[in-house]
Amino acid sequence: MPIHDQSYRRYSGERERQGRAWTVIAGTGIKNMLGKRKFLGLLIVAWLPFVVRAVMMYFAANFPQMSMIAPSPESFRQFLDQQGIWTFFITIFTGAGLVSNDLRANALQIYLSKPLGRAEYIAGKFAVLAFFLLLVTWLPATMLLVIQVVFAGNLTFLSANLFLIPAILVATGVETIVLTMVMLALSSLSKSARFVGIMYAGMVLFTHALYGVVLAVTRNSKFSWMSLQGNLQHLGDVVFRVEPRYDTPAWATVLALAVIVGGAAFVLERRVRGVEVVT
């Protein structure tokens, strides 16, 4: 005779109010990624440039003969540029399967039969990739600012370059939004995460190569809006107040990025549904 009846029982405990399911999706997604050793290795490698920069700041602050490596607004811009390669890999590693794996396992019917809407599902998936992108861009860049203050022992650099705080936020924030939306949209187009990764890499490389061809033909860099990477680089140059590497007007870059995000949102709206209706 069983000590405890393992039959079905009604539940009378508390329930969270609606609108929080995205945090469950995000939290679980982040936890799952952190459980992968290869991904942890990638994250550690992505933080190495931060360590190098922090060491440089230490020497610049403590040894006057090393002043040539003292930080400037441009060095923060360069740091975020260097992180581009890691954001590329992290976007593929984390993002490719976010929606495509759910499509493969027909999980959307499970998700959307719970009290959450499509927007909440996308918000949860968005938060997973955005978290890791900010973890290797915004967080180390902001920590470098703090470390600079700590090593220098004064606020001189920071107060002279106060714009760096919003600049880091805007550059990494826009990059995160654009890359995450693009990856989520691509991920919703296929049931194969591997294929999504290839599509993403192809898109980033192809648009930049296309711009390269146009540049070679026209000798004019104002067509950088054709390249996803070019748009993000150009926006970064503008917000960090460094000499822009492209002649494209800032509004054209902003417009191109807005179109990319809008297009991705449109794709997600069409693809993330509880039922696929083929007419």
Next chain:
Amino acid sequence: MSMSEPAADPVVIINSLTVLYGKQRALNDVTASFPPGAVGLLGPNGAGKSTLLKTLLGFIKPAAGSMTVLGLDVAASPAEIRARLGYMPEIDAHIPGMNAVSFVAYCAQLAGLPPVDAMQRAHEVLYYVGLGEARYRNVETYSTGMKQRIKLAQALVHDPDLLFLDEPTNGMDPKGREEMLELIRDLARNKGMNLILSSHLLPDVEYTCDHVIVLHQASVAAQGPIDELKGPRGSVFEFRIKGDRAAFSRLLHDEGLTVHAGEEDVMRVFVPDQRGAHALFALAARHGVQVRHLRPSLPTLEDVFAQAVGEE
């Protein structure tokens, strides 16, 4: 003073519901009422059963009509409704990369249960559906029968007031099917769970449900309590003759009797009035047909279904 209980409010009310897939009508002016308890949604493949459930869940926007589930308007309060619903989809569905207990607990959290309660419920429900021993296995390694059970577990874990079960015995072996039907019956009869069981398998519906709604070609062909539909509006006979069955079937049909093919060469003849077996003997005598076998039979849901959809 009457001691009879007042009729409980229907859990689902559908008014003039039309759903279009492009130009094709998946549901055509469907009006139906699902009483509390276990209701079978019966119909051949393509009749619109799954479409109806998905429309009630808010997955599909109807072209016309209105629906209320548990007293809430589907168009106005889809999230509130889904918080009180459990849905077991027809196709294989799971969250990838999770073991069973993580998957079910995750579903509970998505439905609003706190993490600790979600995990506790997940263990309980997995034991209830018979997956207790396999709860730490990755769902992707499960057999078809186990996948059906885990779909039921994720639908139950947040203790819904209404369950939608879409072809729950699909792909199960006889023993598994029997156990699944026992679970469904237990939920409906002993646990007070309202459920809608969509199936094309008549025995499944007959075993588990009290009411049935028959869908055929995107419309409601019949609805009501199963006992009433099978009820005393006529009689059913198993009937075997010597001679041309097809020709005699036509004669029966002309007399207003319904004939369904039974096992081997036995016909199941539905006599809709009080004429009984005399009508059959008289007709056979009139046309010189030898009756080899005639036995009164109980109307089954199959007869109800065949009559509703006009099958012969």
